[in-house]
Every structure is written in C-alpha cells, then in structure tokens.
Amino acid sequence: DGGITQSPKYLFRKEGQNVTLSCEQNLNHDAMYWYRQDPGQGLRLIYYSQIVNDFQKGDIAEGYSVSREKKESFPLTVTSAQKNPTAFYLCASSRRDKGGSDTQYFGPGTRLTVL
Amino acid sequence: ILNVEQSPQSLHVQEGDSTNFTCSFPSSNFYALHWYRWETAKSPEALFVMTLNGDEKKKGRISATLNTKEGYSYLYIKGSQPEDSATYLCAFIDGGSTLGRLYFGRGTQLTVWP
Numbered sequence: 038d039g040g041i042t043q044s045p046k047y048l049f050r051k052e053g054q055n056v057t058l059s060c061e062q063n064l065n066h067d068a069m070y071w072y073r074q075d076p077g078q079g080l081r082l083i084y085y086s087q088i089v090n091d092f093q094k095g096d097i098a099e100g101y102s103v104s105r106e107k108k109e110s111f112p113l114t115v116t117s118a119q120k121n122p123t124a125f126y127l128c129a130s131s132r133r134d135k136g137g138s139d140t141q142y143f144g145p146g147t148r149l150t151v152l
Numbered sequence: 153i154l155n156v157e158q159s160p161q162s163l164h165v166q167e168g169d170s171t172n173f174t175c176s177f178p179s180s181n182f183y184a185l186h187w188y189r190w191e192t193a194k195s196p197e198a199l200f201v202m203t204l205n206g207d208e209k210k211k212g213r214i215s216a217t218l219n220t221k222e223g224y225s226y227l228y229i230k231g232s233q234p235e236d237s238a239t240y241l242c243a244f245i246d247g248g249s250t251l252g253r254l255y256f257g258r259g260t261q262l263t264v265w266p
Contacts, residue, residue, distance in 0.1 A: 041195075068252055079156070079256040080241070087252065095253075127196070133252055138184035138203055138245055141254060143195040 040064065041144035043128050048149045050122075058113045058147045060128030067133040069111035070141065073097060074125045083126075086111055087133055115149065122151045154178055156244045158257035165232050166265055172228045173260040175242030179223030183247035186254060187216055187227055191238040199227075199240075232264040 041062045050056045062069065068087045072080040082095030086105040100119025105111055111130075115122045125148050129141040157176040165171050177185065184203045190196040200209040205220040213230045229236055239261045243254035 070254075072256075077258065079258040080243075080254075081256075082253065085253065131252060138186075138201055139252060140186065140198040140201055142198075145195050 043144035053117045062130045066130035068131045070129040071113045072127045154255045156257040162261040164263045175225045177244040181248040182220040184245040186243040188241040189238045
C-alpha cells in the first residue's frame with residue numbers, strides 16, 4: 038500500500054530535550070511538508086522540501102530543523118529552542134507537477150507532549 | 153503570511169439537511185484552491201483542487217464552487233449524513249510565492265446528528 042507513515046503516534050518528552058519525528062513516504066513524491074496544528078488554529082507550515090537535499094523554512098520554522106537526505110524521508114527535529122513544542126504534527130507529500138497545484142497527501146500525525 | 157478565512161467555525165445539522173460553508177482568500181495572484189476533509193482520528197484527505205474562476209466540482213453529494221475575482225469558494229453538502237461529520241479545510245496557493253505551498257484556513261467543523 039502506498040502512503041505516508043509517521044511515527045510514533047504519541048510522543049512524550051521532558052522540557053529541554055530534542056526530539057525527532059519520523060516521516061516516510063513510498064508515493065515517489067518529490068515534495069514533502071511539515072505542519073503543526075494547535076487548538077483553534079489552521080495548519081501552519083514549519084518546513085518544506087521540494088527535492089532531495091533542499092528545504093525551505095515555512096512560517097514557523099524557529100526551534101525546528103529538518104533534513105532531506107532521501108526522497109522517501111523527511112524527519113523533523115523539535116529542538117529545545119522551540120518555546121512551545123506541545124502540538125499535533127502532520128507530515129505531507131505531493132508530486133510537484135509543473136503547475137504546482139498538486140494535491141497533498143497526509144500522514145496520520147504525531148502528537149507531541151513536552152512535560 | 154496570507155490570510156485564508158473559513159466560516160462558520162462550526163456547524164451542527166440534522167441528517168438529511170443540506171449545508172454550505174465558505175472559504176475566503178486573497179483575490180490577487182490566485183493560483184489554486186484546495187478543499188480537504190479531515191475526519192477524527194484520520195488523515196486529511198483531498199476533496200477538490202480548483203484552479204479556474206467559475207470552476208464547479210462535484211463528488212457524490214459534495215460540491216464546490218470558485219470565484220477567484222471576489223476571492224471565495226463555497227462547499228455544499230446535499231442531504232448530510234452522519235459520516236459527513238468532519239472538519240473541512242480549504243487551502244490557497246498564491247501565484248506570487250512558491251508554487252505548491254498551501255496556506256490553510258482554520259477549518260469548518262461539521263457535525264451531522266442522526
């Protein structure tokens with residue numbers, strides 16, 4: 038089955054610790070995205086990558102880092118510099134056609150709680 | 153950051169009622185508008201991608217219209233069923249920024265009571 042997997046589903050960490058959220062896709066998509074959702078807010082873009090070894094900051098990149106060493110994988114690290122890391126994190130991917138209006142496909146999400 | 157507004161924030165209807173909600177977006181530099189459905193405990197799933205002014209898309213009982221000149225899109229659900237209960241998200245692609253980047257609204261949460 039083709040799709041996007043995120044692990045783990047729930048993650049608990051102590052304040053001050055870095056934590057890495059996994060995102061893997063087997064859809065052969067070029068573009069991948071990380072979003073954050075907080076109660077009452079829309080999805081906000083953290084980072085995105087349109088191609089391997091390249092990524093750009095989204096609207097709320099401070100305190101986060103990413104890598105894109107393989108087409109299938111786009112891990113997100115929440116660093117201790119992120120002031121309010123407790124949130125629901127969604128990963129997505131898309132084909133990146135010439136038009137740039139491609140549908141995004143989402144993973145199941147990871148709920149991170151920092152204690 | 154571009155502003156995408158959705159209204160209402162939440163909606164409760166009876167089974168069989170028809171309903172509609174609105175997505176407003178900047179009317180300049182329009183490129184595309186996406187609608188997604190997000191059911192509880194599932195991943196958001198794409199409903200429609202709309203690119204042309206006057207576009208109308210339909211999937212079963214759900215349809216959407218697009219007015220790029222005035223900057224709005226309507227989503228209609230005819231004869232709502234309990235399985236339509238979900239949050240409906242719209243997302244805007246701006247032609248002036250990186251293509252493929254979506255700007256999401258906060259969503260309309262629909263609850264359909266049997």
